[in-house]
Amino acid sequence: MSKQNTPSLVVMKSTLSRLPLYYSYISRLQADGVESVSSALLAGHLNLNPVLVRKDLAQVSSVAGHPRTGFEVKQLLEDMSEYLGYNKMDEAILVGVGSMGRILLTNTKFAKFGLNIVVGFDKDPYLCGLQLDGKHILPMEKMPSLVQRMGIRIGIITVPDDQAQSVCDQMVKAGIQAIWNFAFVPLKVPEDVLVKNENLPSSLAVLAHKLAMRSPLPKELNPIIEN
Amino acid sequence: MSKQNTPSLVVMKSTLSRLPLYYSYISRLQADGVESVSSALLAGHLNLNPVLVRKDLAQVSSVAGHPRTGFEVKQLLEDMSEYLGYNKMDEAILVGVGSMGRILLTNTKFAKFGLNIVVGFDKDPYLCGLQLDGKHILPMEKMPSLVQRMGIRIGIITVPDDQAQSVCDQMVKAGIQAIWNFAFVPLKVPEDVLVKNENLPSSLAVLAHKLAMRSPLPKELNPIIEN
């Protein structure tokens, strides 16, 4: 679907979560010198329905795909990059420089996905002042002013569960508009603040339950792949 | 809904992913001495629709909720525990004792959720032989025999992306039936192997896109909370 066909301006959340997968795979294709890609190929590789992939691509591609060859890799990557905001970097702060916080803070891969975690905060005085791969760790007190001064909109919470709500409140007060929450507690936020929870127990529940269901009946024969 | 009303034996995946949230919250209630809980209370706390919560609970609760008071906390926790398999521990191995691997390997919280990561594997000879919080780290070569000997069915992949498929293949060959994949690559597996992907870029895409949409139009007024 090219833009003139009035694509639905509202993107499906599910589409959105698949796009990075497409992007990642197509990037690798490009690195291998491949110049065009079909939805069938993508679907096959990602265990998805080809029609679903086609519809997803239609949402983001600025040009129609060519019958018989598919989509041009270069153009498609540009469109997806644009669409996902991988070009214009979003800046974020992170609170809680524990083990998980460190992983996120020092993971260089986020830059590729348009996220720049500019600094980490922690209440531990022994951590404050240190740097991890060039990322400063500052005391919590400095959070509000930095957020405001830099106009930062995204906050990442990687503190222990029992401190998450308090940190969340401080973030909101400082002006943070979107929170990526790695603590396994629901956060209470004002209506205009966005929260995305990352929770492993939920994922695990799905996996474990399916595995448990498996034993009695051999069931279906298609590979079951969950994102 | 009590069991006699022929509850749909197929559980919604979405229900399954919410159950741990209920469980966690209700556990805290119990710790506070609360003895019964209503779907409205749960819903309010978790930003969900009360009807949705009620339907979820109906799937797992062995007894009907009481009008006016809701569900008995003790019984409900037992039912959920049973349902989610938090009682009977699943054993798992983990491959890739890097930063992420270490978090999972040493996180004591998984035990509460019915997962026991018994050992970590790594190809780095300097890591092998060490222990992390009592969890041994062994060389990859020992993986197949251990998996077979202990009848382990779950494998966790926390290696760099470019090694994930290879590790996956080895796991499958060893007899692993379900894989929890923390690498950001799709895994090719036989049709009878279960894969659950954990991918941060997908989550990020949803968050970032919603945030981007936010700026132009102030839009809705309800808090937007994603799991």
Next chain:
DNA sequence: TTTCAATAGATAAAAAAGTATCGATATGTC
């Protein structure tokens, strides 16, 4: 040049997930 298989795009159907509504029923209040 003609034929043909692969592919996109569009539309329709189905499945999954979530929401609204209503009557029934305990529980506490008057």
Next chain:
DNA sequence: GACATATCGATACTTTTTTATCTATTGAAA
């Protein structure tokens, strides 16, 4: 003891997401 009300359970409905089907078009091979 009657009544008001919070809550459940069931049904019906809506929305979202996925899948199926059909047509047109294109590029490559015969």
